[in-house]
Amino acid sequence: MKAVVAQDLSGPSGLAYTDVEDIADVVDGHVVIDVRAAGMCFPDLLMTRGEYQVRFPTPFIPGFETAGFVRSAPAGSGFAPGDRVSSFRLFLGGWAERIAVPPATVMHSPESLDDAEAVSLQVNYHTMYFAFVNRAALQPGETVLVLGSSGGVGSAAVQVARTLGARVIAVVRRAGADEFVASLGADLVLPLTDGWAKVVREHTGGRGVDVIVDPVGDPIFDDAVRTLAPHGRLLVIGFAGGAVPSVKVNRLLLRNAGVLGVGWGEYFSNNPDAQAAVGAGVAKLVAAGLKPPAPLRYPLSEGRAAAELLATGGVMGKVVLEP
Numbered sequence: 001m002k003a004v005v006a007q008d009l010s011g012p013s014g015l016a017y018t019d020v021e022d023i024a025d026v027v028d029g030h031v032v033i034d035v036r037a038a039g040m041c042f043p044d045l046l047m048t049r050g051e052y053q054v055r056f057p058t059p060f061i062p063g064f065e066t067a068g069f070v071r072s073a074p075a076g077s078g079f080a081p082g083d084r085v086s087s088f089r090l091f092l093g094g095w096a097e098r099i100a101v102p103p104a105t106v107m108h109s110p111e112s113l114d115d116a117e118a119v120s121l122q123v124n125y126h127t128m129y130f131a132f133v134n135r136a137a138l139q140p141g142e143t144v145l146v147l148g149s150s151g152g153v154g155s156a157a158v159q160v161a162r163t164l165g166a167r168v169i170a171v172v173r174r175a176g177a178d179e180f181v182a183s184l185g186a187d188l189v190l191p192l193t194d195g196w197a198k199v200v201r202e203h204t205g206g207r208g209v210d211v212i213v214d215p216v217g218d219p220i221f222d223d224a225v226r227t228l229a230p231h232g233r234l235l236v237i238g239f240a241g242g243a244v245p246s247v248k249v250n251r252l253l254l255r256n257a258g259v260l261g262v263g264w265g266e267y268f269s270n271n272p273d274a275q276a277a278v279g280a281g282v283a284k285l286v287a288a289g290l291k292p293p294a295p296l297r298y299p300l301s302e303g304r305a306a307a308e309l310l311a312t313g314g315v316m317g318k319v320v321l322e323p
Contacts, residue, residue: 003096004303009050012307039065063094124156140165150177221245
């Protein structure tokens with residue numbers, strides 16, 4: 001079968017579309033999926049550079065997220081050949097024509113979404129549902145500030161927060177992203193310019209925001225902390241800005257605020273049943289009208305080009321590879 005393989009740890013330049021050993025029609029204890037869409041996310045890029053917290057020897061097939069049709073499934077798994085399904089699997093194998101995954105990582109795809117849209121939910125929307133519901137205990141009517149709001153995680157954060165009943169302030173740093181982010185349902189879209197934090201405080205009547213979504217880290221972390229309301233929660237999602245920030249804890253003390261780590265993949269790896277619970281929660285949001293923005297679709301054969309575009313910040317929303 002064909003797959004996109006990381007041949008070394010040089011990032012997108014080390015990716016190659018090539019033949020790999022096929023996966024059997026039946027794999028004991030696993031659901032075998034004919035892939036119709038494979039998601040591409042920032043952790044995938046980190047893995048191709050050897051910068052993710054889990055490091056794999058090359059060559060390997062990246063890809064956390066897949067969607068497609070069941071080819072075979074073990075008895076009692078709840079899946080049958082022909083079912084449309086999605087899967088989030090730590091950590092490898094998605095950028096291929098076929099994959100075998102444990103049943104606990106598989107869920108039925110929403111009927112209202114095609115495969116590329118369904119796969120878009122897997123990492124970003126599940127992460128943000130876990131972040132808001134399990135970590136921040138977000139309440140309807142609270143105000144959420146989303147940093148890096150035009151990327152995959154950021155756009156998911158805007159939509160999930162809105163569907164959960166929050167008000168959303170979105171910050172963008174890419175030129176031309178304002179209209180895209182506004183279309184996701186943000187109540188206010190701000191450019192990342194000097195004084196953005198002051199505008200946030202003014203917009204909230206000086207109170208600040210209840211929850212901050214930060215997939216960026218330095219260099220805007222300190223300014224973000226200053227926008228927290230009393231009892232506010234800052235969710236650390238990642239470090240797309242390139243550096244891991246530190247926090248002056250006196251600012252947390254004075255506001256009775258907190259900084260919360262969000263490691264959905266790590267939580268899921270230690271609590272396999274969490275996938276079904278979070279997946280069911282996301283499915284309810286989809287039934288309530290949530291739909292990911294149209295993903296940027298690339299043929300699987302152009303996986304390297306898609307990764308290069310994602311690495312340079314040229315993507316708004318989600319990149320999907322289609323075999």
